[in-house]
Amino acid sequence: MPAARPTRIQQKNRAAILDAALDVFSAQGFRGATVDQIASAAGLSKPNLLYYFPSKEAMHGALLTELMDNWLSPLRDLNPDGDPMQEIMGYVHRKLQMSRDFPRESRLFANEIVQGAPRIHAALSMDLKNLVDDKTAVIQSWITAGKIASVHPYHLLFSIWSLTQHYADFDVQIRAVLGDEDPFEGAPDFVDTLYRRLLTP
Amino acid sequence: MPAARPTRIQQKNRAAILDAALDVFSAQGFRGATVDQIASAAGLSKPNLLYYFPSKEAMHGALLTELMDNWLSPLRDLNPDGDPMQEIMGYVHRKLQMSRDFPRESRLFANEIVQGAPRIHAALSMDLKNLVDDKTAVIQSWITAGKIASVHPYHLLFSIWSLTQHYADFDVQIRAVLGDEDPFEGAPDFVDTLYRRLLTP
DNA sequence: GTCTATAGCCTGATAGAC
DNA sequence: GTCTATCAGGCTATAGAC
Numbered sequence: 001m002p003a004a005r006p007t008r009i010q011q012k013n014r015a016a017i018l019d020a021a022l023d024v025f026s027a028q029g030f031r032g033a034t035v036d037q038i039a040s041a042a043g044l045s046k047p048n049l050l051y052y053f054p055s056k057e058a059m060h061g062a063l064l065t066e067l068m069d070n071w072l073s074p075l076r077d078l079n080p081d082g083d084p085m086q087e088i089m090g091y092v093h094r095k096l097q098m099s100r101d102f103p104r105e106s107r108l109f110a111n112e113i114v115q116g117a118p119r120i121h122a123a124l125s126m127d128l129k130n131l132v133d134d135k136t137a138v139i140q141s142w143i144t145a146g147k148i149a150s151v152h153p154y155h156l157l158f159s160i161w162s163l164t165q166h167y168a169d170f171d172v173q174i175r176a177v178l179g180d181e182d183p184f185e186g187a188p189d190f191v192d193t194l195y196r197r198l199l200t201p
Numbered sequence: 202m203p204a205a206r207p208t209r210i211q212q213k214n215r216a217a218i219l220d221a222a223l224d225v226f227s228a229q230g231f232r233g234a235t236v237d238q239i240a241s242a243a244g245l246s247k248p249n250l251l252y253y254f255p256s257k258e259a260m261h262g263a264l265l266t267e268l269m270d271n272w273l274s275p276l277r278d279l280n281p282d283g284d285p286m287q288e289i290m291g292y293v294h295r296k297l298q299m300s301r302d303f304p305r306e307s308r309l310f311a312n313e314i315v316q317g318a319p320r321i322h323a324a325l326s327m328d329l330k331n332l333v334d335d336k337t338a339v340i341q342s343w344i345t346a347g348k349i350a351s352v353h354p355y356h357l358l359f360s361i362w363s364l365t366q367h368y369a370d371f372d373v374q375i376r377a378v379l380g381d382e383d384p385f386e387g388a389p390d391f392v393d394t395l396y397r398r399l400l401t402p
Numbered sequence: 403g404t405c406t407a408t409a410g411c412c413t414g415a416t417a418g419a420c
Numbered sequence: 421g422t423c424t425a426t427c428a429g430g431c432t433a434t435a436g437a438c
Contacts (some may be wrong), residue, residue, distance in 0.1 A: 009403085010403090013403090027316060027317060028232065028316060029230050029232060029233065029312075029315075029316060030233075031229065031230065031232045031233035032230065032231075032232035032233070032316065034430085034431065034432085035431080035432065035433085036430095036431085036432095044404085045404065045405060045406085046432090046433090047404075047405070047406085047433085047434080047435095048403070048404050048405070050432085050433065050434085051403065051404075052403095054433095055432080055433075056431095056432070056433090107315050110311070110315045110370075111230075111312075111315055111316070113370075113371050113373060113374050114230075114308050114311045114312055114315065114370050114371070115228060115229060115230060115233065115312070116228060116373050117373045117374065117377075121373065121377065124373070124374055124377035124378070125377040125378075128374070128377065128378060129377055129378050129380070132378045149398075151391065151394060151395075152387045152390070152391050154378065154379060154387070155387050155388060155391035156391070158364075158367060158368075158371075158375060159364050159367075159391070159392075159395065161367070161371075162363045162364050162366075162367030162371070163359075163360050163363050163364060165363075166359060166360075166362070166363030167359075169311075169314075169315050170314050170315070170359075170362075170363070172314060172317050172318045172322065172325070173314050173318065173325055173329070174359060176318075176322065176325035176326040176329065176330055177325070177326075177329060177330050177333050177355065178355060179330070186353045186355070186356050187356060189353065190352065190353050190356035190357070190360070191360075193352060193399070194352075194360065194395070194399050197350075197398045197399050198394070198395050198398050198399065210421085211421090214421090235412085235413065235414085236413075236414060236415085237412095237413075237414095245422085246422070246423060246424085247413095247414085247415085248415080248416080248417095248422075248423070248424085249421070249422050249423070251414085251415065251416085252421065252422075253421095255415095256414080256415080257413095257414065257415090
């Protein structure tokens, strides 16, 4: 018997569950989240939720793998044939926008990585490493060609990740410091200035 | 009856417990850590550990408050009367060193803040905010005096925090990408270049 | 597909002997 | 001060009716 195609209800429930799971996992971490919290956030009973996903671990894993691709797509889109400065600035701004628009995703990964990335270590040292090796080579070629100033390409990427994701991951701290001011008001200007001054040859 | 002064054994055990708790909390977060893990890491039985601290929560709280002061001391030391560029670069390098030498402390705070800082929210919006308001005013005065280039002082601090602490908090990711290379080999040069180019008038 | 009820495990904390 | 034994509550996951 062939595997049945998911019905509309199944698809809708599965999506609602993953959205609720993202809410809870990103706010509490894997261990801090409970299946009950996810179930009520999704508007389902706990056993019903476990009808769609065999375990709490399965939900978490599905989220991580489903989101990993989207998370890395801005870097994947860095175009070796584009204008170097424009490509890097575009990457920076797209990452900052993702921090603003998808803070839950950022915190999901932050939770996982701060605690040693037990569930995505393979993806980091394979997929991520390969992608980064590829793109740092591009950046290095731009440096060699004199299109941008000389910096360590890996640390350049680390700095972009840390700075942009900081606005999502450390959101409460930033808001505690800024008070009423919206963090994302001054951020685009700041990162723009920073990377232009760093990279202008 | 006056409170008895702690004996040497008490002091030694208390210190061993806090060190073990820092190990476990920083690696697993509050919810992920178990009292059993902390106890065996400290070489004590679980009830004995709970003889020194009334609860798991108490250990966590003791760590956070004890470490908060040390964590903020580099910023507190920013000297309004020193040479502006030298003061800021000194702050950057000291923060980077702390990331290298005290990664557990960095991850303890990262865990707490990513999950909404439920236990240190007051400290963030009081102590931290006051300190930051104070120091950003100093930085702004340096900008007005033309000693450093014009940047948003708050976002400048955010960038320093995020970039330096990234090397501790996202250590596994960085090592997965870099392979054998030591992250802290290229980091000091990179951050030095970055902030000099950003801040040179 | 969805529920109520519950099994079975883990964990924080306590009792009480030494 | 330190231990063994254990309680009580919360948690993941399953059983089984509908």
